[in-house]
Amino acid sequence: MHAPNPHRWLILVVLCLSTLVLVIDNMVLTVAIPPLAADLGADVQDVQWILDSYILVFAALLLTAGSLSDRYGRRRVMIVGLALFGGASLAGAFAADPVQLIAARAVMGLGGALIMPSTLSILITVFDDTERRKAMAAWSAVATLGLVGGPVLGGALIAWFWWGAVFLINVPIAVLAIVAALVLMPESRGPRAKPDPLGAILSAAGMTALVWTLIELPHGLSWPGVAVAAGCLAGFVLWELRTPHPMVPLSLFRERTFSGAGFSLALVQVANGGLLLVLTQFLQYVLGYTPTEAGLAFIPMAIASLTFNTLGSTLGGRVGNRFMVAGGLVVMAAGFGQLAALPVEAGFVRTALALFVLGAGGGLAMPAAIAALMGTIPAGHAGVGSALNSTIQQMGAALGIAVLGSVVSSGFTAGMPAAASPQARRSIADALAGGEPEVAAAARDAFTSAMSSAFTISACGVVAAAVLAALVIRDRPNTPLDEAKPLATLAH
Numbered sequence: 001m002h003a004p005n006p007h008r009w010l011i012l013v014v015l016c017l018s019t020l021v022l023v024i025d026n027m028v029l030t031v032a033i034p035p036l037a038a039d040l041g042a043d044v045q046d047v048q049w050i051l052d053s054y055i056l057v058f059a060a061l062l063l064t065a066g067s068l069s070d071r072y073g074r075r076r077v078m079i080v081g082l083a084l085f086g087g088a089s090l091a092g093a094f095a096a097d098p099v100q101l102i103a104a105r106a107v108m109g110l111g112g113a114l115i116m117p118s119t120l121s122i123l124i125t126v127f128d129d130t131e132r133r134k135a136m137a138a139w140s141a142v143a144t145l146g147l148v149g150g151p152v153l154g155g156a157l158i159a160w161f162w163w164g165a166v167f168l169i170n171v172p173i174a175v176l177a178i179v180a181a182l183v184l185m186p187e188s189r190g191p192r193a194k195p196d197p198l199g200a201i202l203s204a205a206g207m208t209a210l211v212w213t214l215i216e217l218p219h220g221l222s223w224p225g226v227a228v229a230a231g232c233l234a235g236f237v238l239w240e241l242r243t244p245h246p247m248v249p250l251s252l253f254r255e256r257t258f259s260g261a262g263f264s265l266a267l268v269q270v271a272n273g274g275l276l277l278v279l280t281q282f283l284q285y286v287l288g289y290t291p292t293e294a295g296l297a298f299i300p301m302a303i304a305s306l307t308f309n310t311l312g313s314t315l316g317g318r319v320g321n322r323f324m325v326a327g328g329l330v331v332m333a334a335g336f337g338q339l340a341a342l343p344v345e346a347g348f349v350r351t352a353l354a355l356f357v358l359g360a361g362g363g364l365a366m367p368a369a370i371a372a373l374m375g376t377i378p379a380g381h382a383g384v385g386s387a388l389n390s391t392i393q394q395m396g397a398a399l400g401i402a403v404l405g406s407v408v409s410s411g412f413t414a415g416m417p418a419a420a421s422p423q424a425r426r427s428i429a430d431a432l433a434g435g436e437p438e439v440a441a442a443a444r445d446a447f448t449s450a451m452s453s454a455f456t457i458s459a460c461g462v463v464a465a466a467v468l469a470a471l472v473i474r475d476r477p478n479t480p481l482d483e484a485k486p487l488a489t490l491a492h
Contacts, residue, residue: 007184008126012135014180015119016142018082021173022112023146025089028154028166036101036163046098052215053102057109058116059394060208064200066117066387067247071195074118074125075187079178081114086174093164093171104167117387124374124386125188136374137367141309144362145302152295196247199239203247206232210395217402248384252377257321260472261373262389264325266396267465268365271336271458273400275358278408278451279339283351285428286344286444300352301359308363320475321372328365329466335361336459340452344444361462372473404454411450417442 029051037047069077085108092104120139127135157165206229213225240246252258276298283294312324335358342351370389377385416425420439424431431443 008131008135010180010184011126012123012138014177014185015123016139017173017177017180018078018115018119019139019143020146021082021085021170021177022115023143024150024153025108025167025170028150028157028169032154032158032163032166035158039163040095040098040101042098042101046102049102050098050105052212053106054109054112055215055394055398056208056211057106058112059211059391059398060204061110061113062117062387062391062394063203063207063248063384065113066121066384066390067196067200069114069118069121069387070189070384073187073189074122075181075185077114078118078122079181081111081118082174082178082181083111084108085111085115086171086178089167089170089174093167095164116390117384120370120374120386120389122185122188124377126186129375132375133367133371136371137309137312140367140370141306141363144305144309144359144366149295149298149302152298155295194245196240196243196245199236199243199247202232202236202239206236207391211398214395214398214402217406248388252385252388255376257372257473258376260468261321261325261369262392264329264465264469264473265366265369265373265389266392267461267468268329268332268362268369269393269396270400270403271332271461271465273397273402274404274408274454274458277401277405278454281428282342282447282451285432286447287346287351297348297351298355301355304356304359305363308360309367310363312364312367321368321375322470322473322475324368325365325372325473326466326470328361328363328368329462329469331361332358332365333361333459333462333466335359336455336462340455340459342448342452344448369469372475400458404457407454407457408447408450411453412443412446415442415446415449 033047033050036042036050040046042050065077065081088104088107088111092101092108095101095104123135123139124132153169154166157169209225209229209232213222213229216222216225237250240248240250253262280294283289283297289297308328312328315324335354335356338350338354338357342354373389374385412428413425416431417439420431420442421434424434424439424443428443428447432440434440
């Protein structure tokens with residue numbers, strides 16, 4: 001039995017800062033796009049690449065980054081990632097044209113891929129089983145806080161400074177996290193194994209093609225993208241099963257708790273994927289909120305998530321992961337159901353209540369699901385196991401954005417009167433900008449109806465995740481992680 005690290009709670013602060021910088025960056029960028037595009041002269045295609053270059057690189061390299069962290073040291077890889085992320089953020093803040101910003105975002109994606117798996121793998125090696133649930137709850141709560149607070153922070157930064165401030169804010173956080181990691185954090189790694197370059201190439205190519213196909217899905221299915229993704233990922237699986245030194249131990253999927261928790265999280269992320277995208281448009285275009293007011297409307301969700309994260313970490317050890325995940329997901333489904341029932345004239349209280357219920361369910365379920373999943377992974381593979389968890393969730397979120405965005409887009413167009421202009425039938429923003437009261441009223445009704453369909457699908461997805469969790473996740477008094485701790489090398 002290892003003595004607990006005396007700096008473990010300070011280390012948790014470093015890990016939370018490292019995660020926060022990733023989550024906030026992606027969320028603040030959503031409100032920075034209009035002034036950014038105007039200042040740099042970016043067209044629609046440029047904006048799409050500014051958004052997508054990050055996620056393409058991030059998703060493509062997650063598995064490789066997790067494997068590297070196990071092999072070469074999780075602290076080392078995380079520090080390299082923070083340095084890349086901070087440096088690229090500085091470059092992005094002062095980009096003079098869209099190409100420079102796209103390049104900076106791609107490097108930020110590389111940094112993010114190195115940071116994300118390392119944070120969770122360090123957490124599960126620093127904390128023992130008695131404290132790991134509380135640490136994961138704190139980590140999850142901070143990530144949720146960044147998700148919800150990002151748009152508010154972004155609006156404030158743009159109002160006070162300029163669009164580059166949304167990138168510049170990352171720099172001091174990254175520097176602080178690097179210094180704290182060097183001073184406080186022990187190095188940890190898995191057993192040395194031979195590199196797997198073919199596995200890395202196949203996974204990167206396959207994930208890039210898959211993410212690109214999902215991004216382009218609202219514009220039509222890209223069959224070349226499907227073919228490349230299917231071919232590379234199938235080749236990756238076959239190679240990993242045959243090679244004596246696999247980059248990713250696919251045997252993890254034979255563990256029913258790992259598979260059950262992983263795919264439950266994926267279904268939840270499909271539901272969550274379009275939440276901010278759709279609801280922020282509803283708040284601004286239908287209810288007439290300003291961007292700042294729309295961001296503030298998510299505060300009840302943040303409060304509920306933080307509160308029930310704490311409650312879940314206390315109850316989880318008593319009632320078990322399976323009950324916490326399934327019960328929390330049922331509450332989340334109820335929140336999505338309330339969002340689906342919002343009328344055109346919905347007030348703040350009704351919207352806030354729906355978001356509070358949604359946040360409460362997520363606060364109960366998510367830490368327990370991650371604890372169940374990570375608890376099945378041997379410490380020697382903590383980095384790549386964490387990367388698998390992140391990859392599964394990223395794919396779910398990308399699929400959710402593509403599918404739910406498509407549902408809202410097609411539903412809105414179908415709900416608009418045939419007499420409306422093509423521009424008004426394609427976009428609620430264009431419909432409201434036209435200044436015709438009848439068209440504007442029809443647009444609000446059509447968007448609300450389309451949003452209801454999207455959130456009904458989300459509720460069904462979360463119910464399916466709850467059923468899967470209840471049937472598959474098993475609670476065990478001793479996790480393989482604890483049994484496998486001698487596999488990990490700790491260097492202070």
